[in-house]
Amino acid sequence: MKPRFLVLTILAFIFLFPATDLIGQDKKQDKKLNYGNTIDVQVPYGRFQKADKNFFDDLQPFTGAGREKVPPTDLTEVRIGLLGPLEGSVLSPQGIQMLQGATLAMEEANEKGGYRGIPYKIFPHNDVGLWGAAANEVVKMNDEKVWAFIGTIDDINTHVALRVALKLELPMVNTGDPDPTLTETRIPWMIRCIADDRQSSYALVNYIYHVKKHSRIAVLRANNRYGRVGIMEFRDAALRYGYPLVLEIRYNDGETSFTTQIERMIKSSPDAVVLWGNAKETALILLQLRKMGMKQPVYGCDRLMSPVFLEIAGEEAEGVITTCQYNPTLDMPNLVAFNKNYEKRFGYEPDVFAAHAYDGMNIIIDAIDLAGLNRALMRDVMTDLKTLQGYQGITGEIIFDASWNDIGVIWMTEVRNGKFEFFPPPPFEQENLTGSIAAKKP
Amino acid sequence: MKKVITKISLRITILAIVILAGSFLGFKLVKKPLTSEEYPKTDQRISDKYSQGSLEESSNREGITKDTKPMPLYGNWQTFTKKNGLPADKAYCVRIDGDRVLVGTSAGLAVYENDKWRTYTVEDGLAHPGVLSIDVSELTGDVWIGTLGGLNRWSAGRFETFNQFNSGLANDVIYTVICDGKDVWVATGGGAGSYDTYTGQWGIYTERNAPMHEPWTYGVCAGGGKIFIAAWGGGVIEYTTKTQLFRDYIDPDGEMEIDLFTDDGVIHDITTGVTYADDILWVATYFGLSRYDGTRWKGYLDHDTGLISNFINFLKANGPVVWLCTDMGLCSFDGETWVTYQKKENSMEGKILITNGDDTKEIASSTSIAHEFVIGVDTQDDVIWISTSKGVSRGELLK
Amino acid sequence: MKKYLILIFIAGILIILVLARKPALNWSRQHVNYITAVEDHPLNCLSCHLYIQKEGIVAKLINADYLSPFNMAVSPDGSRLFVVAQEGNKLLVINTQTNKVIDKIDVGENPHSVIINNDGNTAFVSNQWADNIFEIDLSLLKIVDTIKTGSGPAGLALGADEKFLYVADSYSSEVSVIDLQTKTEIKRLMAGNNPVGTDISPAGNLLYITSRRTLPMPYGTPPMTELTVINTTTQRVKERKIFDNAYIMENVAFTPSGDMAIATLIRPKNLIPAIQIERGWMMTHGIGIIEPGDNGRIIQLLTDDPNSYYSDPFDIVITPDGEKAFVSHSGVDYITVIDLKAIRALLAESTPEMLDTYSNHLGISSRYVLKRIPTGANPKGLALSPEGEYLYVAERLEDRIAVISTEKMETINTIDLKGPSRITVARKGRRLLNNAGYTFHNQYACYTCHPDSHEDGLVYNMAGKDMGRNLANVQTLRDIGDIPPYKWNGKNSSIYKQDGMRFSTILTRTESFAFDELDALVAYIVTGIKNPPNLRYNPAGKLTAAQERGKKVFYRTHTNCGKEIPVKDRCFTCHPPPYFTNMLMVDVGTLSETDDYMLLDAPQLNNIYESAPYLHDGRAATLEELWTTYNDEDKHGVGNDMMKDQLNDLVEYLRSLRDAKYYIEDPEIYQASTHLKND
Incomplete structure (x- = not known):
């Protein structure tokens, strides 16, 4: 080998294979480092400008006091709070499921002896109420001396609760609110063990625009924070693929006639329709848009994946595709046992909120087992991205990012023969999508 | 062999191996995400970065003296905890009121007067033991107390409670309360609120009548004929008292996970506090600090300024100086010079970091603040009080 | 033929009248019985229907516009007495040498108090229903300025250097601080509930302000009324002195030495069943004594006698020598003279436990009450001449001022304010409403629970046969003539029924009103009670x-x-x-x-x-x-x-x-x- 050749070979080796390639696994991690599992093409402003600061590159530590506190010795029960829409809300069925899922986990833990012989007990609080009731309820939980709490489903109530949790330094595990902004608050007292609407949107956008090759999408969403924030990531992702929505219109919860909105959708000539809202209204919309002659495929958010949706939409539900934060039909022993035990205990099947609350409660119980009865230490093990990273829950492997958001696997469903059939979302294909952007450019 | 391994090729090979090894190690060190345990302690982070000095050296204020007024330095810290009179170690807020100091703790209102602490709790009329914010009306001397369970007016010993059930208060969790003449403003879990003490009329400002995304507010301040509201997720809401009109200031990049340009507007939409003095609005977030002079915004982040941490719990401006309560210590800044007060780990000693541009000096201090997780601050004349995660501290201006 | 027809017509009419008389009488009887809930009320249409006319010529003919003297002030040289005529909306100027009204100055609506500066050249009058103060140049006897205040300005006090005027805003429960150089209100301080009376300490550094209504209390707890102490140097509230189990603290006065301040008050027992009226202590009346200073005591003593109560104490003045205090009792038409030496002796010898007992002790007044001086109807404001030899008493429902010799402790003269000379039926009714004479042992008047014909903010346990049930929140008397039925349960369909026999059985526990008195009382309630203007929330009818x-x-x-x-x-x-x-x-x-x-x-x-x-x-x-x-x-x-x-x-x-x-x-x-x- 000639020296020059050798030198060139080494230089080529250096420049063609960056050092990180040698690390192998690190290279893969780096590719995942975009916040929120965002592929390169979807990084905000990524193709134009590097941001001055990416806030979630690092973990936000909690540097406050509290780790030195000695656990009480006179406890007769270990109290865990639960904040949810338990009565008086359209979300109450889901809230009840959430409570039941958490209850089942607690009962199983108590059967195993609780925390060093002390039983766990849930202190449920209803988040439904006007005027920021969730804030007051978290204060009450703190007064009740809970060690951590689970909550809640509604976006607004969860945000309100989170801020109080920060002030009270009370660990919080969210198991039901997919609002992407929830974990973008840099509050080191909350983890979320359910995939958010960012993940759902990415999956839907990829499926709709890349797999199904649609390009004109009309969105009809709930006129509330759930609808507004939920569709936000979908809209941005679609736009970054080069497909601005052709229409985005709203309806109010409780509405039963959607003629006006559907007429506008028809005028926009969409390839497909995306619905973002609760099961009842979206099912009614589906019925009405079919009745008004719209034959386009219909996609929806995870809340469509509900028996209520199937019941109301009936045959028209066939072919509707949604996302779901887990797959309840997987043949995992712990999931199978959960489904069986839940149905035995409560008389009907668990839903997504029950399943995630079950995992959430178990995470809290594990944190207490590991750290003892000390809120700050419990927080440490829940947020260190080591101790509970990759937690094997009944909803699958839970992977937290630096904002303590669950960026684990998400699923998709399609209604076939009156049932939701689950399938994994197709992989993202950046190159083709980027190409499509180029193709779309005027 | 001789032909193959020439001097030049050997040199280049060695160089390449060095580059390769260096880049490998560099990537390994730089790219690996840090976990909380691996996160450097503040002492470590600072000492890596800054040169050393002593308190005596600081007396000449070399490097921080400006044309106008030198940055004040505080020391002789005295700390109070549960052991010497506070009802709880966790102190959310502090307010100097003439000869006394009012401290809001997690277990009641503590008042320091004549070298003694006295605690007021629910039995005395406090709305809730968790006292998050305190302000004193300059007009009447009445103390307004924001708690986790309502708002108190404490006037000459009488506690009057306002909550969302017996009054027009938006929500019972009061993150901030301030007095602006006869008006009292609150930032609550259910919106901002105003109370006109003359007419008894309450105002509620939410997404229904103000440019907020949601009714979550965290901080409020008054100045320049305006009220500024730190709206959680909504940036800063400005209310002009004369015209009763609102406008908002939000992060122009519209993304929660990044700041595209530091100086294009408020650093982040999740704002935690606002303060106004000398015609400057300062905005705290958990993502950095922003300054607004009425025309231009400027942002400050911890990676390229003397700001010790982006996580700012509270801030308060006094003249040209803004005091920042961060999770890594107490910070002061006058637009040019940063001064940070920290506690040495497992020690009663502290240190002061002074940063001017790229130049940073560390000064040892025989006393320190109670804890680096600072939550509240107030200054008056030559005295400063701070509330922290573990006790309150009183410091004196170093002459 | 025509004549016959006329005769037949007249005869027909007469026959009809004769035939209709009995049914008409029966109907009238039933109507009156229904309205009055008794069967023997005289059948006299006029007595009921004439005097309840509120508008029109008849109403003007049967009613009269009285002056109703309320509060007073004496000029520093003692030559002039200034009288606030509350319903006449005037400030009356009286020459104390001749005891004649020498001038009447129109002031604002429903004036409350007057205060004179040290030079005697300026008066300030609070217009309670206009939310302002008139500044009056006494040399010109003309209003020279109007100063805006909080809502319901009542009691007034001048700071020691007379640079600031303090105003008790009775409706908004504040104290307005007025800068007399700029004639503007510079701040408002929170006072007690419904503040009215003021006095400034001899040293000039402390201002005491009484209040009438209880502070907001948890439901089912006794009243608690505040006396607000303002430091006039800092112009901030220094202290809030709380009087437990007391309310309607109308006025307060410092002794010249400043060793005590004394306020009038009522001690209600509203939470115990009203059966206690016959036990003798449903409502007791007295004074609250404040010892200034950081450890000063707050003492309550009764001015009642065991079988004779002196209801509705209103004003208090203390002689310049600090030895006597005079208290007007507007519910029984008496002035009580209190021996302050005896009070001091009692306080000196008493332990806190003893004083606690005395606060309910009906016999203790014999230790310090020197005399009871009878007055005309409804004595309200009091004023002493500069040297303290004369006490002037505003006899509100007489339109008259009584002049009492403080040495002889008897009335030596009266000053006729030249109001209407006749006493109308409604005026008679008003006297009845203000007088406790129809209550067991004179314990209280209608006015006691309905101050200003409104309500006192308390909840009473009106003991029926099921004692302790059906607690009743006192309701206002304003406008009630037009909006039957009465009582919360609506059992009384008319005011006659409400204030008749049942009223005496349950509430006053004595003889019921005579029929003509009941007619008068109803006439006043229906025609004479006005709502104050709602200046605080709706000053001009334009909604916010x-x-x-x-x-x-x-x-x-x-x-x-x-x-x-x-x-x-x-x-x-x-x-x-x-x-x-x-x-x-x-x-x-x-x-x-x-x-x-x-x-x-x-x-x-x-x-x-x-x-x-x-x-x-x-x-x-x-x-x-x-x-x-x-x-x-x-x-x-x-x-x-x-x-x-x-x-x-x-x-x-x-x-x-x-x-x-x-x-x-x-x-x-x-x-x-x-x-x-x-x-």
Whole structure:
């Protein structure tokens, strides 16, 4: 080998294979480092400008006091709070499921002896109420001396609760609110063990625009924070693929006639329709848009994946595709046992909120087992991205990012023969999508 | 062999191996995400970065003296905890009121007067033991107390409670309360609120009548004929008292996970506090600090300024100086010079970091603040009080 | 033929009259019996129907405009007495040498107090129903300036250097601090509830302000009334002295040495069954003594005698030598003379436990009451001449000033203010309403629980046969002539019935009013009680933006979700203008365990802002609580869908409601369903 050749070979080796390639696994991690599992093409402003600061590159530590506190010795029960829409809300069925899922986990833990012989007990609080009731309820939980709490489903109530949790330094595990902004608050007292609407949107956008090759999408969403924030990531992702929505219109919860909105959708000539809202209204919309002659495929958010949706939409539900934060039909022993035990205990099947609350409660119980009865230490093990990273829950492997958001696997469903059939979302294909952007450019 | 391994090729090979090894190690060190345990302690982070000095050296204020007024330095810290009179170690807020100091703790209102602490709790009329914010009306001397369970007016010993059930208060969790003449403003879990003490009329400002995304507010301040509201997720809401009109200031990049340009507007939409003095609005977030002079915004982040941490719990401006309560210590800044007060780990000693541009000096201090997780601050004349995660501290201006 | 026809016609008429007499008499009897709830009230149409005329020529002929002297001040040289004529809206200037009225200055509506500066050249008059102070140049006897205040300016005090004027804002419960150089209000300090009386310490550094109503208290707890202490140097509230189990603290006076300040007060026992009236201590009356200083005591002593009460103490003055105090008792027409030496001796020898006992001790007054001096009807304000030799007493319902020799302790002269010379039926009724003579041992007058003919803010345990049940929140007397029925349970269909036999059986526990007295009392209640203007919340009839929004909520027919609100559950169904009551009985889901089942009379809402607490048993401390706390099932109007800002708007609108006269001809009035029948 000639020296020059050798030198060139080494230089080529250096420049063609960056050092990180040698690390192998690190290279893969780096590719995942975009916040929120965002592929390169979807990084905000990524193709134009590097941001001055990416806030979630690092973990936000909690540097406050509290780790030195000695656990009480006179406890007769270990109290865990639960904040949810338990009565008086359209979300109450889901809230009840959430409570039941958490209850089942607690009962199983108590059967195993609780925390060093002390039983766990849930202190449920209803988040439904006007005027920021969730804030007051978290204060009450703190007064009740809970060690951590689970909550809640509604976006607004969860945000309100989170801020109080920060002030009270009370660990919080969210198991039901997919609002992407929830974990973008840099509050080191909350983890979320359910995939958010960012993940759902990415999956839907990829499926709709890349797999199904649609390009004109009309969105009809709930006129509330759930609808507004939920569709936000979908809209941005679609736009970054080069497909601005052709229409985005709203309806109010409780509405039963959607003629006006559907007429506008028809005028926009969409390839497909995306619905973002609760099961009842979206099912009614589906019925009405079919009745008004719209034959386009219909996609929806995870809340469509509900028996209520199937019941109301009936045959028209066939072919509707949604996302779901887990797959309840997987043949995992712990999931199978959960489904069986839940149905035995409560008389009907668990839903997504029950399943995630079950995992959430178990995470809290594990944190207490590991750290003892000390809120700050419990927080440490829940947020260190080591101790509970990759937690094997009944909803699958839970992977937290630096904002303590669950960026684990998400699923998709399609209604076939009156049932939701689950399938994994197709992989993202950046190159083709980027190409499509180029193709779309005027 | 001789032909193959020439001097030049050997040199280049060695160089390449060095580059390769260096880049490998560099990537390994730089790219690996840090976990909380691996996160450097503040002492470590600072000492890596800054040169050393002593308190005596600081007396000449070399490097921080400006044309106008030198940055004040505080020391002789005295700390109070549960052991010497506070009802709880966790102190959310502090307010100097003439000869006394009012401290809001997690277990009641503590008042320091004549070298003694006295605690007021629910039995005395406090709305809730968790006292998050305190302000004193300059007009009447009445103390307004924001708690986790309502708002108190404490006037000459009488506690009057306002909550969302017996009054027009938006929500019972009061993150901030301030007095602006006869008006009292609150930032609550259910919106901002105003109370006109003359007419008894309450105002509620939410997404229904103000440019907020949601009714979550965290901080409020008054100045320049305006009220500024730190709206959680909504940036800063400005209310002009004369015209009763609102406008908002939000992060122009519209993304929660990044700041595209530091100086294009408020650093982040999740704002935690606002303060106004000398015609400057300062905005705290958990993502950095922003300054607004009425025309231009400027942002400050911890990676390229003397700001010790982006996580700012509270801030308060006094003249040209803004005091920042961060999770890594107490910070002061006058637009040019940063001064940070920290506690040495497992020690009663502290240190002061002074940063001017790229130049940073560390000064040892025989006393320190109670804890680096600072939550509240107030200054008056030559005295400063701070509330922290573990006790309150009183410091004196170093002459 | 024509003659016969006329005769036949007359005869026919006579026959008809003769034939109709008996049925007419029977009908009249039944009508009167129904209205009065007795069977022997005289059948005299005029006695009832003539004197309740509120407007028109007849009303003008049978009524008169009285002056009603209220508070007074003496010039520093003693040559002039200035008298506030509360209903005449005048400041009367009296020459104390001749005891004649020498001038009448028109002042604002319903003036309350007057104060003279040290030079004697300026007077300040508080116009309680105009929310301002008149500055009067006494050399010109003319108003030279008007200074705006808080709501309901009442008692006045000048700071020691006379640079600042302090005003007790009785309706907004504040103290306005007025800079007399700029003639502007510079701040307001929170006072007690319904502050009225003021006095400044001899050293000039402390200002004491009394208040009449209890502070807001947890439901079912005794009243607690504040005396506010203001440091005039810092112009901040220094202290709030609390008088437990007391209220209606009208006035306060410092002794010249400043060793004591003494306030008038009433000690009600409203939480025990009203059967205690016959036990002798339902309402007791006395003084509150404050020892200034950090450890000064607060003592309450009664001025009553065991079998004779001296109700409704109003004003107090202390002689320059600090030895005697004079207290006017407007409910029994007496002045009590108190020996302050004896008081000092009693306080010196008494332990806290003894003083606690004395606060309810009816016999202890014999230790310090020197004399009782009778006066004309309804003695109110008192004023001493500079040297203290004369005491002037405003006999409000006599339009007269009594002049008492403080040495002889007897009336030596009277000054006729030249009000109307005749006593009208309504005036007679007003005297009755203000006089405790018809209550067992003179314990209280109607006025005691209805100060200013309004209400006293307390809840009483009106013992019926089921003792301890059916607690009653005192209701205002304003406008009630037009809005029967009466009592919360609506059992009394007329004021006659309300104030007749049953009234004496349950409330006064003595003889009931004579029929002519009852006629007079009704005449006054129906014609003589005015609502104060609602200057605080609705000064000119133009609603604020919030009130306008609240009005829409009040008159809404659909919820926020668009669901129609059933007619019976709309605000304006039960509360239609002009009185904002449909005068029907309704169940709004507010009965408590201590209530017998009953429907409740929908109350009027005019000036509702000054009627806290709310609901029949007073359990709602604020208007907000009606919906946030006591309307779980939407029975008291559909409200649970409201956002908090909507509720605030609704409350703002309710606070804006003023006298019914503003709504009678209001073209905007929505037609309410007054025809609704009770189920």
